[in-house]
Amino acid sequence: MTDASTTRQNNSLLAAIRRRPGLGVLALIFPSLFWLVVFFFLPLVIVFVYSFLKRGPYGQIVWEFNLQNYARFFDPLYLRVFARSFKIAGITTAVCFLLGYPMAYWMATRPPRWRNTLLLLLMIPFWTNFLVRTYAWILILRDSGLVNNALLGLGLISEPLPLFGNDLAIVIGLVYGWFPDMVLPCYAAIERLDFSLVEAAQDLYANELRAFARVIFPLTLPGVVAGSILVFIPSLGAYVTPDLLGGARSVMIGNVIQSQFLSVRDYPFGSAFSFVLMAMMLVATLLYFRVGGRTL
Amino acid sequence: MALSNAIEIRNVVKRFPGPGGASDAAVVAVDHVSLEIRDGEFFSLLGPSGCGKTTTLRMIAGFEHPTEGEILIHGRPMGLTPPYQRNTNMVFQNYALFPHMTVGRNVAFGLQMKKVSKDAIERRVQEALAMVRLPDFGPRRPNQLSGGQQQRIALARALVNRPELLLLDEPLGALDLKLRKEMQIELKNLQKEVGITFIYVTHDQEEALTMSDRIAVMHQGKVLQVGSPTGIYERPNCRFVADFIGETNFLSGVVDGQDGDVVTVLAGDGLPIIVEAEGSYARGTQVTVAVRPEKIRLLPNPLKGSQNSFPCQVDQVVYVGTDTRFLVRLPGDIALTVRAQNVISTPDPSGYYSEGGGPVHAIWPSDAGRLLTD
Numbered sequence: 001m002t003d004a005s006t007t008r009q010n011n012s013l014l015a016a017i018r019r020r021p022g023l024g025v026l027a028l029i030f031p032s033l034f035w036l037v038v039f040f041f042l043p044l045v046i047v048f049v050y051s052f053l054k055r056g057p058y059g060q061i062v063w064e065f066n067l068q069n070y071a072r073f074f075d076p077l078y079l080r081v082f083a084r085s086f087k088i089a090g091i092t093t094a095v096c097f098l099l100g101y102p103m104a105y106w107m108a109t110r111p112p113r114w115r116n117t118l119l120l121l122l123m124i125p126f127w128t129n130f131l132v133r134t135y136a137w138i139l140i141l142r143d144s145g146l147v148n149n150a151l152l153g154l155g156l157i158s159e160p161l162p163l164f165g166n167d168l169a170i171v172i173g174l175v176y177g178w179f180p181d182m183v184l185p186c187y188a189a190i191e192r193l194d195f196s197l198v199e200a201a202q203d204l205y206a207n208e209l210r211a212f213a214r215v216i217f218p219l220t221l222p223g224v225v226a227g228s229i230l231v232f233i234p235s236l237g238a239y240v241t242p243d244l245l246g247g248a249r250s251v252m253i254g255n256v257i258q259s260q261f262l263s264v265r266d267y268p269f270g271s272a273f274s275f276v277l278m279a280m281m282l283v284a285t286l287l288y289f290r291v292g293g294r295t296l
Numbered sequence: 297m298a299l300s301n302a303i304e305i306r307n308v309v310k311r312f313p314g315p316g317g318a319s320d321a322a323v324v325a326v327d328h329v330s331l332e333i334r335d336g337e338f339f340s341l342l343g344p345s346g347c348g349k350t351t352t353l354r355m356i357a358g359f360e361h362p363t364e365g366e367i368l369i370h371g372r373p374m375g376l377t378p379p380y381q382r383n384t385n386m387v388f389q390n391y392a393l394f395p396h397m398t399v400g401r402n403v404a405f406g407l408q409m410k411k412v413s414k415d416a417i418e419r420r421v422q423e424a425l426a427m428v429r430l431p432d433f434g435p436r437r438p439n440q441l442s443g444g445q446q447q448r449i450a451l452a453r454a455l456v457n458r459p460e461l462l463l464l465d466e467p468l469g470a471l472d473l474k475l476r477k478e479m480q481i482e483l484k485n486l487q488k489e490v491g492i493t494f495i496y497v498t499h500d501q502e503e504a505l506t507m508s509d510r511i512a513v514m515h516q517g518k519v520l521q522v523g524s525p526t527g528i529y530e531r532p533n534c535r536f537v538a539d540f541i542g543e544t545n546f547l548s549g550v551v552d553g554q555d556g557d558v559v560t561v562l563a564g565d566g567l568p569i570i571v572e573a574e575g576s577y578a579r580g581t582q583v584t585v586a587v588r589p590e591k592i593r594l595l596p597n598p599l600k601g602s603q604n605s606f607p608c609q610v611d612q613v614v615y616v617g618t619d620t621r622f623l624v625r626l627p628g629d630i631a632l633t634v635r636a637q638n639v640i641s642t643p644d645p646s647g648y649y650s651e652g653g654g655p656v657h658a659i660w661p662s663d664a665g666r667l668l669t670d
Binding site: 194196197199200201202203204205206207210211214215218219 | 357359378379380381384385386388389390392393394395396405406409410453457
């Protein structure tokens, strides 16, 4: 093929795109679309199909349609796991908000030249591997850990505080792990806030607290909603943190799914459990968006 | 209380920390300002950007506090009183309407904070919206309004509280010229109607002249002159005020002599200009005579008597619709701008006043000029 014909072909391709702009858009989104379909959507379909099948005696898949896996979810044992997971994720989100919003507010109201430095400082710990950081919390929280040794050494307590191997440890680990995900959206929303609106509120007889409640908070709510979703969802499905920091009785949804796939080798039940988790996350997110969206 | 002071500013200084933080030299935004603003007055703070007018307004509102000096509202020293405890309301430059509330809730905000009863709020909000001629706009959102409408809602939101003082920070700055002119008249009428003291910050001299009862001209943190629009325009007390308000010819020279209240100034290389002035001026003092272009007439023949009358050459003629501007040159190469109203449709059919025409005579009475010593 000569150069001339290549050029002509290219020209005709460009001409085709010009005639039908939709083709150009398709060409641009094709790589990401391909990636999503092959590596995200198809595996999900497989898991979805598995969730209606049966486990064979040796952990193999038996192609027999049934709803048993979903029915098993209503076993009180698993309902309790769900309830606990929701509780822990909820507390984690609340604590992240209570600590993260004031911090985001403080950062966003510093002089502009300081803000990027502060953001960097916030991110630096998260350059370390998540697993390593979670292990570090074991060293801090366990009975012979930093906190307890220090308190024992000072004579403030006579026996170690139960900081490790329970729900408290999981919440601490999760708050630590997802803290930036709350701070960053809140920071972005607060930084965008037009502070002349706050002055307007104060000029109209609203003290600091009421100016916050009536103007600052409602206008930065989208950031809070985004941050809460970013914290709540990974917390709800957390697996490493409860595995390392929680005790034998502090099982969360993620641990159940993991054990179904890796220990019990009950793929269909693990799949069903995953789908129930996803459905709940979807419902929670939609609800949250509706609440957030109405006030905006 | 007819002639009491709505506000008294006593020797107020405001310093801001320098851009480099505490170690840097402080920026003096307001420099020993003293003002008395009377009840019911439409008072303007006029000056170029960075002159301290907005900072002064923000100190009255309570968003900033004076570094030195004192601000009294109706005789009460304000000290560190926060904005929400002051009975003043502000109309912000960008309107600052709450985007997450309807127009009605925006207007009701101040009354809600003051815990006014629900019925009274409803009624007063309706009244306020009617006053700014947007009676049915309550349920709309601020982002559905045009600039002029947002402006009116911002006014309604402030006036509904019946404040002691209404503070306006360049509220018409974002509007186009025609709308601005309309709003100027509307604002002035509204102020007369409600009888509330308005303190109006602007950099637009025409706006200040149109609306104000009195004007304070500010420059570099200082108040240079306070007076009525006529006083400021006709009798500027310094070069900056004369230059900032309207157009002015500055003729610098030295005092040659004084006969009663008429001073003779030798400009350029000895052009004797006579000008009325209060006070006495020693011979040899460096002075400037300021003359407005519209006070000077161009006539074919010289005039005898107590008038300035100098032959001159027409360098340039600029037709600007209502007026014609002449750039002329006096003996000694002194440039002068003259403005003549185009009363007759064609100012000069003979070509006498055209560029290179003439010679003509620039004539102005001794009381048309202003003797300035700075």
